[in-house]
Amino acid sequence: MALQREGFAEVEKAVRGVLRDVLGLSEARVAAFDESTPLFGALPELDSLAVAGVLTELEDRLAILIEDDEVDGDMLESFGALTRFAADKALR
Amino acid sequence: MIDWYDWSGGREAMLRFGPATGPVVLVALPLFEEANRTRTFAAALMRLLAGRGIASALPDLPGTGESLTQIEETTLSEMRAAMGAAVDHLGARRVHACGIRSGALLDPHAFVRARWHFSPVEGEVLMTELLRIAQAGKSSPASDDAPMLVGGNLLTAAMVAELKAATTDADPGPLRIVRLDSDPRPADRKVPGVPLWRRAEPGHDPALAALLADDIAAWVRACEG
Structure with a gap:
């Protein structure tokens, strides 16, 4: 349990880093993201093309594979939802 | 300065920096949209190399930059052949290939002293990324064996x-990743x-450029022995 929590923090850090690097957001801005921070539809930087970049970069950094039919509005709805999706993949 | 080189399909421009003698670092930008996102960075890297006494060249390839060939008229083999012609133009014994991202797919068939790759990506992975980008703006899924429009670049079935099938490690010889x-x-x-290369707006990272210029300069000098 303790191990998994540790892994989750790593994944969350990776998701934060990907959003910062791909969308060109400031360190301070992504540091303020929490579980409920809305993403798709709320961040103007996150258009459908940028989504492709975010997903691909997440795949690279977490060594996971995201299938296209797994990508929907729900997983991109909030920072918490995206992090949970990535953690489910990476910590399997 | 702007130089030119001839390949079997025509003449292309080549941006050159640094001394007229000694080794030349031949830079291959990533293919397609990522080229636009990394060109400023690559040019900065080349100026920094010149400051370290090392020459470099950045050729337009068929279908890129100022080339008169359209991207849909060309193939990866033709781009590789043009890269080979650029190597010949510079003098094969002097050339060290520097492939950025999918640019690393362009050099294996060119005869060079050594190769240096930054974040190289294999052809299969690149295609997965391109398919995802092509699908981002569409409702119907793209097929991976038909012509594909990706960010303004039309890729023929032959190119796809x-x-x-393209890989970055086809040839033996010194390689640093x-x-x-x-x-x-x-x-x-x-x-x-x-x-x-992931940024929608072109960006720059001067600290990274300086670090990589040092790395390339040390690698070239080590290979020249």
Whole structure:
């Protein structure tokens, strides 16, 4: 349990880093993201093309594979939802 | 300065920096949209190399930059052949290839002293990324064996087939791989920095450029022995 929590923090850090690097957001801005921070539809930087970049970069950094039919509005709805999706993949 | 080189299909421009003698670092930008996102960075890297006494060249390839050939008229093999012609133009014994991202797919068939790759990506992975981008703006899924429009570049079925099979490690010979420290894939060195090729707006990372210029300069000098 303790191990998994540790892994989750790593994944969350990776998701934060990907959003910062791909969308060109400031360190301070992504540091303020929490579980409920809305993403798709709320961040103007996150258009459908940028989504492709975010997903691909997440795949690279977490060594996971995201299938296209797994990508929907729900997983991109909030920072918490995206992090949970990535953690489910990476910590399997 | 602007130089030119001839390949079997025509003449292309080549941007050159640094001294007229000694080794030349031949830079291959990533293919397609990522080229636009990394050109400023690559040019900065070349100026920094010149400051370290090392010459470099950045050729337009068929279908890129100022080339009169359209992207849909060309193939990966033709781009590789043009890269080979650029190597001949510079003098094969002097050339060290520097492939950025999918630019690393362009050099295996060119005869060079040594190769240096930054965050290289295999053809199959590149195709997966391109398909995802092509689908981002569409309701119907793209097929991977038909002509594909990706960010304004029309890729023919022949180009798609070649890309899928392309690898960065086809040839033996000295090769150094550098990646960002956020990238878990194996490398000779990991460096801090941001993946500029993912940015919708072109960005720059001067600290990363300086670090890579030092790395390339040391690698070239070590290979020249």
